[in-house]
Each structure stands twice: as structure tokens, then as C-alpha cells.
Amino acid sequence: MERKTQVTAGNGQQDIIITREFELPVALLFKAYEDPEVVAQWMGTKVIKLENKKHGGYQFETSDPQGNVVFRANGVIHSFVPDKNITRTFEMENGFGAQLEFLDFEALTDDTSKLTIQSIYRSNAARDEQLKLPFAFGLNMAHNRLQEIVSKLK
Amino acid sequence: MELRRDVFQAIADPTRRAIIALVAMQAMTPSAIAENFDSSRQTISKHIQILTECELLKQEQHGREIYYHFNPKKMKEIADFIEPYRNMWEERFQKLEAIMKKYKPKK
Numbered sequence: 001m002e003r004k005t006q007v008t009a010g011n012g013q014q015d016i017i018i019t020r021e022f023e024l025p026v027a028l029l030f031k032a033y034e035d036p037e038v039v040a041q042w043m044g045t046k047v048i049k050l051e052n053k054k055h056g057g058y059q060f061e062t063s064d065p066q067g068n069v070v071f072r073a074n075g076v077i078h079s080f081v082p083d084k085n086i087t088r089t090f091e092m093e094n095g096f097g098a099q100l101e102f103l104d105f106e107a108l109t110d111d112t113s114k115l116t117i118q119s120i121y122r123s124n125a126a127r128d129e130q131l132k133l134p135f136a137f138g139l140n141m142a143h144n145r146l147q148e149i150v151s152k153l154k
Numbered sequence: 155m156e157l158r159r160d161v162f163q164a165i166a167d168p169t170r171r172a173i174i175a176l177v178a179m180q181a182m183t184p185s186a187i188a189e190n191f192d193s194s195r196q197t198i199s200k201h202i203q204i205l206t207e208c209e210l211l212k213q214e215q216h217g218r219e220i221y222y223h224f225n226p227k228k229m230k231e232i233a234d235f236i237e238p239y240r241n242m243w244e245e246r247f248q249k250l251e252a253i254m255k256k257y258k259p260k261k
Contacts, residue, residue: 004247005243005244005247009236011165012166012168012171018243020243020247022250022254024254032257038253041249042250044246115247128162134238
């Protein structure tokens with residue numbers, strides 16, 4: 001399969017750059033970040049607050065099927081220029097610390113567009129922790145699944 | 155998991171990254187590696203030991219000399235750890251694209 005999303009995390013650096021090209025006009029791509037209902041759908045999280053303006057705040061919250069909150073994140077918007085860019089902070093409420101995000105939206109043709117996200121962390125170590133999250137989570141999932149299978153064998 | 159964490163610590167150090175870069179070009183003896191650095195032989199030797207423990211370097215005996223080789227397989231493991239992160243975003247972006255292709259503006 002085509003690897004559309006590219007992630008660049010330079011050795012010893014403290015940022016991550018994510019780029020992705022979309023078969024969408026830039027206005028629709030931007031809309032996916034602007035409309036709280038749409039954000040909720042593709043991010044898979046509840047959008048508690050999303051104030052798309054300078055000094056606006058936003059807050060996401062995800063619950064498990066039992067209704068326990070498993071993930072909460074928030075941030076402040078520093079710049080919001082429709083179809084062009086968003087500058088914001090992002091912080092997971094579990095002690096990871098805030099990161100600064102620059103989102104650039106770019107029209108490639110009338111029907112295609114490109115998104116570039118640069119996330120800057122406080123340190124190289126903080127960035128690597130963040131990068132390893134899905135990796136560690138994947139390992140945990142595999143481990144839990146294994147335990148589940150093993151417990152059924154007993 | 156324990157071993158993996160060590161690999162990340164190993165490449166977090168700039169001197170150790172420089173050692174990897176050197177040895178990746180050609181197999182080298184510990185003294186040949188140390189000549190490239192201002193640090194003491196002992197310091198460099200400690201770095202080489204850490205890199206060997208996490209299998210980024212492999213030892214090979216040639217007569218009386220020990221040569222260090224680079225182990226690209228281990229490096230690939232490090233590259234692979236970004237893959238779950240990239241997958242997470244690719245899944246989100248695929249959803250985003252699918253949703254927006256059907257998007258009807260409200261109003």
C-alpha cells in the first residue's frame with residue numbers, strides 16, 4: 001500500500017514533522033480541523049470545546065465503552081487563518097507536558113492539498129517518549145491479548 | 155522491552171551516534187575508533203561497550219585484534235519503532251479523507 005503519511009523525527013532533534021497529501025480541496029481539508037463534529041469523527045474523540053480564533057481554547061476527551069475517561073487533551077490556539085494555517089499548543093492531561101504545533105495547509109491543485117504538521121517538544125527525550133507511545137501501547141495490547149488467550153487456556 | 159529501551163538510550167548520546175556512523179563505514183579496532191575523539195580511551199571504550207551490549211555493534215576477532223562491526227538489523231528495529239506512530243496518523247488521515255469526501259456543508 002502507498003505510504004501517504006510521512007513522519008520525520010531527526011536524531012537528537014526535539015520536533016516531529018508529519019506530512020500528508022489529500023485528495024481534497026484545501027478548503028475541505030481545513031474544514032476537517034475547523035468543524036468540531038468532523039474533528040470528533042476522525043480523531044475518535046469527544047470535542048468538549050473548540051474555539052477557532054486567536055487566544056481560543058480547545059479540549060478533547062475520550063472515554064472507553066464503560067464511560068471511563070481514558071484520554072484528555074487541551075490546548076490554546078495562537079493563530080487561525082482559514083485554509084492556510086493553525087498555530088496551537090497541545091497537551092495531554094497525563095503529565096507529558098505541552099507541545100507547540102504548526103499546521104500548514106497548502107493547495108496542490110483544485111482537488112488536492114497538503115498538510116504539514118510540525119510538533120515541537122520541550123526536549124529530545126520528551127519527543128521520543130511521545131513517539132514511543134503508540135509503540136508501547138501496541139506492545140501492551142499484544143501483551144494483554146496474549147494474557148487473554150493464555151487465561152482461556154487454563 | 156528492557157533491551158529496546160537500552161537501544162534508545164544508546165542512540166540518545168551524540169558520541170555513541172558518532173561511533174555508529176564511523177563503524178558503519180568500515181569495521182574498526184577500539185583504538186582506531188578512539189583516535190577520532192578527544193575523549194579518553196576509557197570513555198570511548200565504555201561507549202563501545204554500551205553499543206555492543208545493545209547489539210548495535212558486533213565484535214569480531216582478527217588475529218590479535220578485535221574489530222567492531224555495525225549491526226544494521228538492530229538499527230532497522232529502531233527505525234521500525236516510528237512505524238506505529240506513523241500508522242496511527244495514517245489511519246486518522248484516511249478517516250479524515252473519507253469523511254470529507256462525503257462532507258455536505260451545513261447552512
